[in-house]
Amino acid sequence: MKTIFDAKLLVVDDEPEIIILLNTILHQAGFARVLSAENCQQARALFALEKPDGAILDVTLPDGDGFSLMQELRQQSNVPMLFLSARDEDENRLLGLGLGADDYITKPFLPRELVLRLNGILRRVYQPRQAQPTAEECLVLGTVTVNFKSGIVKTDAGEKNLTAKEHALLKKLWENQGHIVTADSLCRSAWDDDLYGYENTLMVHIRRLREKIEVDPSQPQYLLTVRGMGYKLAKETKQ
Amino acid sequence: MKTIFDAKLLVVDDEPEIIILLNTILHQAGFARVLSAENCQQARALFALEKPDGAILDVTLPDGDGFSLMQELRQQSNVPMLFLSARDEDENRLLGLGLGADDYITKPFLPRELVLRLNGILRRVYQPRQAQPTAEECLVLGTVTVNFKSGIVKTDAGEKNLTAKEHALLKKLWENQGHIVTADSLCRSAWDDDLYGYENTLMVHIRRLREKIEVDPSQPQYLLTVRGMGYKLAKETKQ
DNA sequence: CCCGGCCTTACGTTTACCTTAATTTTAAGG
């Protein structure tokens, strides 16, 4: 199963002891892949090469300052980045946050707080949809419209209500629209107990879902099977 | 156009002057819809009724503490919530963040910092798609495009879907693009059981893959054979 | 020329998935 701990992190700091400390903290917290750089040049190279999923930057670096480094990296990528700094002046915090930092942590810092804040940011970015889809987000598939909040499916034929399981499954598919979702992944998002005997159950629910959202459930246009891999919701057809 | 400023915010604080201050700050920042509550009871009611897109909670409230309020609201919703508190003790910050707060700001605070932090969080949550700039990881070979997440191959001729084995093989080749991959190595990445009788099987799959990604499968341009060594995927031809 | 490595095609098999229907569980109302 994929978690935020699969994220690859880049740590940029010129003090070796801080690097070691951060490495220890992050590994203990569950992050398996932590890279480190001790100056801007290394950071730039690693960032371009490794494409980390998040970064922790010191503000003072031997060959430049963290602010301009952040600015530069932000142009390439939108991944979470936060500052770690001994400078706690108001204007520095404002500058850092203004440049698009997700947080500004001052040294000395509490290891647990750093981990909590980092986790929070990563969770928001990499599990975004669970954060509640805004307002009236509807799924539009050809002539079919699905309103998630009300659980109503509108077709030419009329309106139908989604059941709890159908709702959960469709939502998961919607969150990964255009991409393949494994049967396992679907089960996990619709059933609490990770144990489920027959994955036939899933198929039956998929069938019922198809009966509600497809024109011809036997020849699905939207909820497609990808043999040996899972299911996939077709991209919205804008017209 | 929809922006994060369409977000509806709930402010919970028992000091009237703070409420007024926050209202002013948030309106100046561009947030049009700001609700306020001065105790837990009001907050609960408003939260259930108005379903705000974010909340700012004071820690000390007349009829309870912000921590348990947050805990309660978190069970209902995953919207961004942050603490505002006069108590700056380490354990309080840890407790707040541990309960799922997106930030913990201490009074007195800089208005601009609050806005920057709030903006950052809302941006992450409500514009998540842009936050993952890794775009669509695609393999581009001349006029052929392969989207790995969806398993779709696009050619002039039309779209085809990759099967599980084809997907696995092509991915392996893609990961080593421009370099030779041995038959053995390919087999290991597509088959679980390291034992496989006929390596002819691999050839058949290679053939099928070529039928999907090559213009002329019999005269491959992209998926090349390297006699006595293995196979190799040609480098992307950017044009 | 011959041999080994690779290609190609056809065909039989497997397995993942579909479909329907019966059964069990859950929820709502009296």
Place this chain on the structure above:
DNA sequence: CCTTAAAATTAAGGTAAACGTAAGGCCGGG
């Protein structure tokens, strides 16, 4: 607490896509 309907879960039979197998052909190198 019982009744009833809706929803979820089993179960089993059917189907076709995906896969594996094998046999014959090609082509380059020795």
